[in-house]
Amino acid sequence: MLIDKKIERQTLLLTxxxxxDLNTSESLRQTIDNEIERRGVRTVILDLEGISFxxxxxxxxxxxxxxxxxxxxxxxxxxxxxPHIYKIMELSGLPRIIQxxxxxxxxxxxxxxxxxxxxL
Amino acid sequence: xxKNLFELKFSSLAENVGIARMLxxxxxxxxxxxxxxxxxxxxxxxxxxxxxxxxxxxxxxxxFVYLTIEHNLETLxxxxxxxxxxxxxxxxxxxxxxxxDPERMGLGFVFxxxxxxxxxxxxxxxxxxxxxxxxxxxxxQPSQH
Numbered sequence: 001m002l003i004d005k006k007i008e009r010q011t012l013l014l015t016x017x018x019x020x021d022l023n024t025s026e027s028l029r030q031t032i033d034n035e036i037e038r039r040g041v042r043t044v045i046l047d048l049e050g051i052s053f054x055x056x057x058x059x060x061x062x063x064x065x066x067x068x069x070x071x072x073x074x075x076x077x078x079x080x081x082x083p084h085i086y087k088i089m090e091l092s093g094l095p096r097i098i099q100x101x102x103x104x105x106x107x108x109x110x111x112x113x114x115x116x117x118x119x120l
Numbered sequence: 121x122x123k124n125l126f127e128l129k130f131s132s133l134a135e136n137v138g139i140a141r142m143l144x145x146x147x148x149x150x151x152x153x154x155x156x157x158x159x160x161x162x163x164x165x166x167x168x169x170x171x172x173x174x175x176x177x178x179x180x181x182x183x184f185v186y187l188t189i190e191h192n193l194e195t196l197x198x199x200x201x202x203x204x205x206x207x208x209x210x211x212x213x214x215x216x217x218x219x220x221d222p223e224r225m226g227l228g229f230v231f232x233x234x235x236x237x238x239x240x241x242x243x244x245x246x247x248x249x250x251x252x253x254x255x256x257x258x259x260x261q262p263s264q265h
Contacts, residue, residue: 019138021134021137021138021141021166021170022134022137022166022170022173022174023134023135023137023138053141053159053162053163053166055163055166055167055170055228055231056167056170056226056227056228056231057166057170059227060227084155084156084159087159088159088163088231091227091230091231091234092227092230
């Protein structure tokens with residue numbers, strides 16, 4: 001999995017490409033935790049447009065970062081999730097606790113649409 | 121259609137989870153399953169193999185995971201076996217959100233149950249765990265390509 005990292009003040013934008021599973025989730029965890037602890041990041045935005053696969057290892061890392069940021073007053077935002085990845089996330093219940101945003105028109109500055117939250 | 125059988129033995133390494141997924145994806149594609157079905161099968165294999173590595177073998181890299189995939193026209197059977205620590209309480213382990221690791225969501229069995237038509241878990245403490253999953257293929261015709 002490739003992780004492209006951008007930081008602006010306390011916001012970390014990670015653009016991920018590849019598969020998020022047991023083999024790759026640990027590097028994502030370390031990347032986010034390092035920025036939280038060393039640089040005081042409090043908002044983490046995960047751009048998942050390039051993610052082709054996710055399982056409970058990947059979902060667990062995202063949920064774990066949410067739990068870590070919450071008591072610090074921080075948050076995690078997930079954007080541009082491919083439909084088949086969102087389906088897995090939906091079954092896990094993640095969209096009920098984590099903010100999802102779709103930002104397809106980021107380049108022209110228009111605000112993206114929030115995903116409709118659905119329960120199981 | 122004749123029965124088709126694949127057996128794969130591999131080291132309990134995290135990088136092998138993706139290889140196990142590639143195998144089921146290739147077989148499912150040959151069976152002309154939908155992209156959605158293929159994605160779901162990749163998830164269940166990933167979960168079962170990850171469970172074997174993380175829980176069965178506690179991430180010890182010098183053990184082996186055994187993956188068997190068998191199909192005919194009607195059914196696709198996936199068996200994932202380890203010779204690890206076993207599960208003391210299978211019922212508890214299969215509860216949604218049950219996990220021995222706070223970083224994990226305890227969703228492995230939820231996905232396996234949701235995406236497959238049958239799931240059997242056999243486990244003996246200190247001997248290992250065998251997960252058997254079946255998907256009914258119905259009247260799906262094999263690929264003519």
